[in-house]
Amino acid sequence: MSLPHAPLLIDVAGLELAPHERRRLRDPLVGGVILFARNWQSRRQLLALVAQIRAARADLLITVDQEGGRVQRLRGDGFTSLPPMAALGRQWMRDPMRAVQAAAACGCVLAGELRACDIDLSFTPVVDLDWGRSQVIGDRALHADPRVVALLAQALVSGMQRGGLAHCLKHFPGHGWVEADSHQALPRDPRGLRRILDSDAAAYGWLRHGARAVMPAHVVYARVDSLPAGFSRRWIGQVLREQLGFAGAVISDDLTMQGALQVAGDLSRGALMALQAGCDLVLVCNRSQHGGGEELDRLLDDLHRAQQRGDWQADPAAAARRAGLRACQPALSWDDLMLDAAYVAALDDLAALE
Numbered sequence: 294m295s296l297p298h299a300p301l302l303i304d305v306a307g308l309e310l311a312p313h314e315r316r317r318l319r320d321p322l323v324g325g326v327i328l329f330a331r332n333w334q335s336r337r338q339l340l341a342l343v344a345q346i347r348a349a350r351a352d353l354l355i356t357v358d359q360e361g362g363r364v365q366r367l368r369g370d371g372f373t374s375l376p377p378m379a380a381l382g383r384q385w386m387r388d389p390m391r392a393v394q395a396a397a398a399c400g401c402v403l404a405g406e407l408r409a410c411d412i413d414l415s416f417t418p419v420v421d422l423d424w425g426r427s428q429v430i431g432d433r434a435l436h437a438d439p440r441v442v443a444l445l446a447q448a449l450v451s452g453m454q455r456g457g458l459a460h461c462l463k464h465f466p467g468h469g470w471v472e473a474d475s476h477q478a479l480p481r482d483p484r485g486l487r488r489i490l491d492s493d494a495a496a497y498g499w500l501r502h503g504a505r506a507v508m509p510a511h512v513v514y515a516r517v518d519s520l521p522a523g524f525s526r527r528w529i530g531q532v533l534r535e536q537l538g539f540a541g542a543v544i545s546d547d548l549t550m551q552g553a554l555q556v557a558g559d560l561s562r563g564a565l566m567a568l569q570a571g572c573d574l575v576l577v578c579n580r581s582q583h584g585g586g587e588e589l590d591r592l593l594d595d596l597h598r599a600q601q602r603g604d605w606q607a608d609p610a611a612a613a614r615r616a617g618l619r620a621c622q623p624a625l626s627w628d629d630l631m632l633d634a635a636y637v638a639a640l641d642d643l644a645a646l647e
Contacts, residue, residue, distance in 0.1 A: 298607030299324030299615065301564070301596070302356065302544065302574045303589055306581040308334050310345040313585055318349040320593050322600075324574055324615055325354030328412070330366045331582075336410065336627060339367070343411045354574075354618055359403060360417040362432055367410075371627065373402050376646055378419060381445050382436035384646060391645075396445045398642035400452020405636045407458055408624035414459035416508065416544075418446045420496045421469035429474040443496040450503060452639070457622040461544055462500065464510035465522060465533060467493025475511040475552030485516045486532075498537040505618060506542040507533060509572070511552025520570075521556055524563075529571035542614040543571060547578040560588060561595035565605060573611040 302325045305314050317323065326346055333339055346353055357366050362377025376399070385392035407415060420442050421427070423434035435442045446462065453460050466489050471480035482489070490498075497507065509523035522528040523545045533539050546553070548563040557563030560577060567575045580588045599605055630636050 298322070298612050299352075300568060300572070300574055300611070301325075301593070302327055302354065302576045304329060304578050304581045305332060305342075305346070306586070308332060308338055309342055310349065311585075314581065315345070315349045317586060317589060317593070318346065318353060322593055322596055323350070323353070325356060325413075327576065327578060328355065328357045328366060329579070330368075333367050335370045336372075339410050347411070352616075352619070354414060354615065355412050356414040356416065357407065357412055358417075359407060359415040360419060360433060361399065361403075364433060367407075372406055373640065373643070375399060375403060376643070377432040378435045378445075379423065379432035380646060381449075382423065382434070382441065385436060385441055385445065387647065392445060393448045395642055395646045396448035397452040398639035400449040400454075401456055401635060401639035402452075402643060404453040404456025404458035405625065405630050405633065405639075406627075408456055408620060409627045409630045411620075411624065412458070413620045414461065414506070414618055415453070416461045416463060417453075418449050418460065418462065419464070420446050420462050420500075421464055421467050422493050424469045426472050427469050427474075428472075429476065430469050434469055439492055439495040443499045446496060447500060447503070450500070454503075455635070457620050457624060459505045459618045459620070461506040461508050462497060462504050463508035464512070464546060465494065465497055465507050466490070466510070466514070466528065468510045468512055469493060471512055475546070476550045479521070479552045479555040480510075480512045482512055482514045483516065484514070486514075489514065489517075490532075490536075494532075494537070497533065497539060501537055501539045504539060504541050506544050507539060508544050508546050509533075511546050511550050520566075521552060523553065523572065524556060524566040524570050526570050534571070542573045542611075542618055544574040545572045545576050547576050549578055549580060560592045561599075564592060564596060565599055568605045573608075573614045 361375030473480035518525045545567040
């Protein structure tokens, strides 16, 4: 059976699907949905929304930003309040093995709760280094030492994988050194390739065998390429895939961020640039609430026309990488999760995090 060529990951407006959103999700270029806090009211409501999405298209990837700390979209009604990742780094400085244990526990809890709600992937872990420069990264970073970041990230990922949840390392090759927030501006990093590979990007090479997905940064590394990493064939094709050996999916950061729009000019051009650079999925957030999602419909029309013109080609390898992010093992129900020994032990480990 052929795999769908569905590279767009889009949002939905509210607590349930509108009829026009059901139609949009059936477009063959749509590959998945990202959920936000506005899509969350309760677990019952969330399960109903996810069921509506699955009914529209059974093969859609359902995702959420559930990192912990200040980036946790689903809160309350049983969801555990996860620590910021910096708490794991601080624990490392006191007791490295307890930090590894806590990181794995965090992944286990994260995966159990999201999979119980039929969610496939969380955009975590952040593997940017804590240079003490970036406010948008801040306590989302695990540590300043790339070796510590890689070890804690691997432990977190192992917990997520045990629970059947896919993950995404971000933001390649590193967002922690620049001060500007790519949501609001286009950051520029003047460092050379060797320095970046030896520090910020090192974790991507060390974790390449188990990493499922990577998200490039909307940051320009001017001594390497004039384009941001998410639009750069050099960063995605040559460095990430060829030099570092990463074989998983590449998912763009949100194309509505200023770091992308300042270069591309509009969503359609940004999506095309990301696909041409080697992204397997392109992420477009917070456009469903405005005008019934007219911008999303224009983007779909533009991408269909671009495909017909041959401006980008449907890639079977990319389709296979996208399909590999879907959950492939049955999840426990919420009630069964509450009685699961591994989940309960992980909660105890998180409660003991100093």
